[in-house]
Amino acid sequence: MGAANGKGDRMAHIDLGVDERREPGIVGLLRYRPETAGPLMDLAEVLLRGPSSLSRGERELIAAYVSGRNGCDFCRASHSATAGAQLDDGPDLVDRVLADLSTAPVPEKLRALLRLADAVREDGRAVTGELVDAARAHGATDREIHDVVLIAAAFSMYNRYVDGLGAATPDDPRAYAMSAQRILTAGYRA
Template sequence: MAHIELGVDENQFPGINGPMRFRPETAKPLSELAEVLLRQGPHPLSAGERELIAAYVSGLNECDFCCSSHAAFAAAQLDEGMSLVEQVRVDLDNAAVSEKLRALLRIAGAVQESGRKVTADLVAAARAEGATDLEIHDTVLIAAAFCMYNRYVDGLGTLAPGDPARYAAAASKIVERGYLD
C-alpha cells in the first residue's frame, strides 16, 4: 500500500500510474519528458535502446516497477527482446550490444551513482565508439530523469506487480500510443 492515499485502486494503477493520477498537474510534464526522451525521433538511438537505458538505470536503483516496465518496453522494441535486456542488466561487459551502446550505458551507470561520476574518460570512450553529443546528452538526461522517476515511485511506496504479463500488456500500449495517452 502506498504511503499516501492516492485515491485510486493500486492494483488498477500500480507504480507511477497512481501518483500520476493523484497529481495530474505534475503528471503532464513528467509524461512529456518521458515521451521526448524515450520516443521522439528521428534520433540516432532507437526507442528500444533509449528504453534499455531507462531499464538499466532503474535496475541499478532497484526500482522494481520502473525496471520491469522499461525492460518490457525495451524488449518490445528490440529485435533480441527480453533476452538482450536481461544480458545488459546481468553482465553489461559481455552483453550483445554495440560498443557504442555499452559505452553509453556505462555513462548512464555513472549518472546513477552521481553526475560527478561521469568522467571525461567515459565521454571520450563513448565518442571513440561513435557516440554523438546528442546521444551523450540524452543518455545523461535519461539516466538522471530515471533516478527521479525511480525515487518518485519508491518514495511513495507504490505497488510493483509481480506478474510479467502486466508489464508486457503495458508495453503494447506504450509502443502503440506513447506516454501522453
C-alpha cells in the first residue's frame, strides 16, 4: 500500500477495502469508517449548503481556496468544480482566485473573508483583530466571520485526513465535474 506511479495512481497508505479508482479521495475514506463519515458529512452539509448569507458557491470557493493553500489536490479540485458550477463567473473565477487572490475579480468582502480563511488555515492564532475588522469593514457579519473560520478549520482537517492517508487523487477533471453534479443534486450526505 502507499506505492505511487504518479499522484493519480497513488494508493492509500492503508487498505480501504474499496476500488479507489471508483471511490477516490475522501469517498473511499468515508466508506472505510462509516461511523465517522456521518458526522463529517453532516458538518460539510451545514457549512457549505445550509442556510447562510454567503452563497453556496462562495462557501465552496472558500473550501477550494483553503484546500489549494494546504496543497490538498483532491479537495482543491473537488471544491473548485463545485464552486465553479455555482458561481456566475464559473471555473474561470475559481481559477483566478486560486492563482492570485489579490487580483481576482471578487467583491472586497469575499476577498477579506478569504484572507481570514487563509490565516485560520495557517494557524488559528494567525487570525488578528485587523483581519476581522477588515472583513467587517467590507460588510461581513459576525455569523459570516464565524462560519468562514469554521469552514477553514474544517477543511484544514479534511485536507489532512485525505492527504494523511494518501487517498487517491484522480487526474481526470471529469471525475470532479461528476462529483460536483452529485453534490449539487443530493448534497454531502448522499
